[in-house]
Amino acid sequence: MSVILVFLALITAIAGWWLSRQRLMSKPWLEAGPVTAFPETEAPIVHPAKLGLGVFLAVVGALFALMISAYFMRMVYADWQPAPVPGLLWLNTAMLVLASVALQCAVVAAHKGQADNLRLALLAGALTSTVFLGGQLLAWRDLAAQGYFATENPAVSFFYLITAMHGLHIIGGMVALGRTNVRALRGESAARLVLSTELCAMYWHVLLVVWLVLFAVLMGWAADFIDICRRLLS
Amino acid sequence: MVDVTPHGADLIPPAEVGEMDLYHPHSWWTKYVFSQDAKVIAIQYSGTAMAIGLVALVLSWLMRLQLGFPGTFDFITPEAYYQFMTMHGMIMVIYLLTALFLGGFGNYLIPLMVGARDMVFPYVNMLSYWIYLLAVLVLVSSFFAPGGPTGAGWTLYPPQAITSGTPGGQDWGIILMLVSLILFIIGFTMGGLNYVVTVLQARTRGMTLMRMPLTVWGIFTATVMALLAFPALFVACVMMLFDRIIGSSFFMPAIVEMGEQSPHNGGSPIMFQHLFWFFGHPEVYIVALPAFGIVSDLISTHARKNIFGYRMMVWAIVGIGALSFVVWAHHMYVSGMHPYFGFFFATTTLIIAVPTAIKVYNWVLTLWRGDIHLTLPMLFALAFIVTFVNGGLTGLFLGNVVVDVPLSDTMFVVAHFHMVMGVAPIMVVFGAIYHWYPKITGRMLNEAMGRFHFWVTFVGAYLIFFPMHYVGLVGVPRRYPELGDTAFIPPSVHTLNEFITIAALTVGFAQMVFLFNLFWSLRNGKDAGDNPWRATSLEWQTAGTPPPHGNFGKELPVVYRWAYDYSVPGAPEDFIPQNDPRPMTQGGPA
Numbered sequence: 006m007s008v009i010l011v012f013l014a015l016i017t018a019i020a021g022w023w024l025s026r027q028r029l030m031s032k033p034w035l036e037a038g039p040v041t042a043f044p045e046t047e048a049p050i051v052h053p054a055k056l057g058l059g060v061f062l063a064v065v066g067a068l069f070a071l072m073i074s075a076y077f078m079r080m081v082y083a084d085w086q087p088a089p090v091p092g093l094l095w096l097n098t099a100m101l102v103l104a105s106v107a108l109q110c111a112v113v114a115a116h117k118g119q120a121d122n123l124r125l126a127l128l129a130g131a132l133t134s135t136v137f138l139g140g141q142l143l144a145w146r147d148l149a150a151q152g153y154f155a156t157e158n159p160a161v162s163f164f165y166l167i168t169a170m171h172g173l174h175i176i177g178g179m180v181a182l183g184r185t186n187v188r189a190l191r192g193e194s195a196a197r198l199v200l201s202t203e204l205c206a207m208y209w210h211v212l213l214v215v216w217l218v219l220f221a222v223l224m225g226w227a228a229d230f231i232d233i234c235r236r237l238l239s
Numbered sequence: 240m241v242d243v244t245p246h247g248a249d250l251i252p253p254a255e256v257g258e259m260d261l262y263h264p265h266s267w268w269t270k271y272v273f274s275q276d277a278k279v280i281a282i283q284y285s286g287t288a289m290a291i292g293l294v295a296l297v298l299s300w301l302m303r304l305q306l307g308f309p310g311t312f313d314f315i316t317p318e319a320y321y322q323f324m325t326m327h328g329m330i331m332v333i334y335l336l337t338a339l340f341l342g343g344f345g346n347y348l349i350p351l352m353v354g355a356r357d358m359v360f361p362y363v364n365m366l367s368y369w370i371y372l373l374a375v376l377v378l379v380s381s382f383f384a385p386g387g388p389t390g391a392g393w394t395l396y397p398p399q400a401i402t403s404g405t406p407g408g409q410d411w412g413i414i415l416m417l418v419s420l421i422l423f424i425i426g427f428t429m430g431g432l433n434y435v436v437t438v439l440q441a442r443t444r445g446m447t448l449m450r451m452p453l454t455v456w457g458i459f460t461a462t463v464m465a466l467l468a469f470p471a472l473f474v475a476c477v478m479m480l481f482d483r484i485i486g487s488s489f490f491m492p493a494i495v496e497m498g499e500q501s502p503h504n505g506g507s508p509i510m511f512q513h514l515f516w517f518f519g520h521p522e523v524y525i526v527a528l529p530a531f532g533i534v535s536d537l538i539s540t541h542a543r544k545n546i547f548g549y550r551m552m553v554w555a556i557v558g559i560g561a562l563s564f565v566v567w568a569h570h571m572y573v574s575g576m577h578p579y580f581g582f583f584f585a586t587t588t589l590i591i592a593v594p595t596a597i598k599v600y601n602w603v604l605t606l607w608r609g610d611i612h613l614t615l616p617m618l619f620a621l622a623f624i625v626t627f628v629n630g631g632l633t634g635l636f637l638g639n640v641v642v643d644v645p646l647s648d649t650m651f652v653v654a655h656f657h658m659v660m661g662v663a664p665i666m667v668v669f670g671a672i673y674h675w676y677p678k679i680t681g682r683m684l685n686e687a688m689g690r691f692h693f694w695v696t697f698v699g700a701y702l703i704f705f706p707m708h709y710v711g712l713v714g715v716p717r718r719y720p721e722l723g724d725t726a727f728i729p730p731s732v733h734t735l736n737e738f739i740t741i742a743a744l745t746v747g748f749a750q751m752v753f754l755f756n757l758f759w760s761l762r763n764g765k766d767a768g769d770n771p772w773r774a775t776s777l778e779w780q781t782a783g784t785p786p787p788h789g790n791f792g793k794e795l796p797v798v799y800r801w802a803y804d805y806s807v808p809g810a811p812e813d814f815i816p817q818n819d820p821r822p823m824t825q826g827g828p829a
Binding site: 006009010013016017020024027028029030031032033034035036037038039051053054056057060061063064067068071072074075078079082084155156159162163166170 | 359360428432433435436439440441445447448449450463466467470471473474477478481485486487488489502505506507510513514517545549550553554557561564565797799800801803804820821822823824
């Protein structure tokens, strides 16, 4: 459970930093007045949708941190055999990176009001993500063709579970990205698409980071890294 | 006066309608059924939670009938007993208490108390309720599935949860339970995002975090915790579904079942326990923190006195929330662990008692020399404090490894967690309903029925659970549908069991009176007016009662003070609403 605890420590640090700026030391019983010296309740600094997505991504982070925790917990058992990771995953990873880059370009285009570039970038983001999902399916078939099913080896079970969970999150994001694409193709102005594009890009960036961590875990690098850390400590 | 900006109220931009896009219902369906108004969603959540809670109440009667009068009722077989036990526990903890505190009170009170027109994502909020309802329906459907609901115990420990010896283990029971939990978590996450973002972003002018009523602090912190803890249950449920349906071996070790080697191999049941309790322990505080917050407001309002140590109360809520994530393994002492781990978790468990005790002291000190009105909400709040202290003290026993190991599998634990997590929060639920029903409906609940309900529930709960501690200390094991002739169990235990059963049936009957009261008072209750309790917080200062769509009429209120200005010296009345601009504080005229 160390992974989830590290993740929660991170969340706690962010929450603690935020709380420390909320004047928790104030004495509200002595402070009647129009507004206290505190601009925060006057106007939201972040758009609610962005904050909402941020909170949701924290939940997603907790979900994957827990899965990695379970993976590591299972890994220390004597009968553990690492799963063969299809080489295709490298290509898929590249696709997801491209999708993230494309959506970042879309954000830039939306801010500059370049409708054509925005449409192109959004479409590229959707396409590369679809290729990623297809590639993940092919990787599953690859594994199955080699005779690895979800029941044989716990590492393989974890592989299917983790990739399926991540894929489902991408599919959920595709709904939002698809809607943004449709709105862009219908000729909505770039300025009105800024928020949706930014939200999509934010979601994709975080899911990319999550995927890179998961990839490292599945490849066994994360375990090696922890091993090295442990040796350095002891 | 400290830290107040020099400019006056006239510099604050007016908060006209339309600054926040409100969804306006156009038909009966969108107004009452597929409503996006948090107040309607709150009532839908509460109604559904109480309806399914009623099922769990009936299940507890059946269990008590079996324990008090074993063998009298033919249809309560051992399998049925385990199914009743499982469903009772799961429904009460998750589908009743969590849904009621966060979905019910959260939806109703957060927007009103922070001065918002609605939740920030009303559509997502509506979806949250309908997914919750779907989860409840899936859960209920397991009663009618072949093989009946799961009888794995509410903790659903593998491997027994999905083996053939357990009711529902190889039938639909466990699958429907897991699917229902997954749906519940998805629905809750949608609602939870709303509660968090609304508190962070939709507060009205002047409503700083440190001016929020403690109810909002409690619900807010509990929601943050739930958002981070429920994924653990989600992961556990998905992995167990894999084990059950696909035949993977996340949790399932190699076992010989009915003389045959099961297809599973090498899974770790302990891994499930870690995941489950990583959710399960924070869950205790997900239920308790809203109760802490609400009870603080009830006590302050009905004792006409400002809450003692507001800052300390806020810090304690946040502190308990953070600490509760590092105590989960104290539920697993009997599963065996490294002694240092046991030591660590026992220590963190005992440390949680510190902020909790601070809260209890502050409640008591709020009451001290207060103008205590023994109204129904106050009675329930007092009952909560007493019960919570009782249940909390036995928690200190059980938090120690050496005490927990012999007691863990006895009725002592059942008595402990029912006191601290069952009776105590339910007392707050009742107190809160008596307190806010006048705002929700415009009418007061009937006082005579309410007092009957209170005394029977309060005294009855003690008659049920106090003897149960002794039954546990004698060594009566929990989870057994029938004790039979066991040498070390004295005959007095059997008499006591009959007594407990009769008390449980009586308390259950009192809840029917309460439910009747809810409906009866809707039509026949005394007219409440806008602010029957003469309370300060914003929900009592709305444009009408019940509050209209958009809550506050044309202009949002502006907040000038905290929520606890009761009995301020020199003030014309003994309460000053939060949106009252007069510069009068607890420290005297400012």
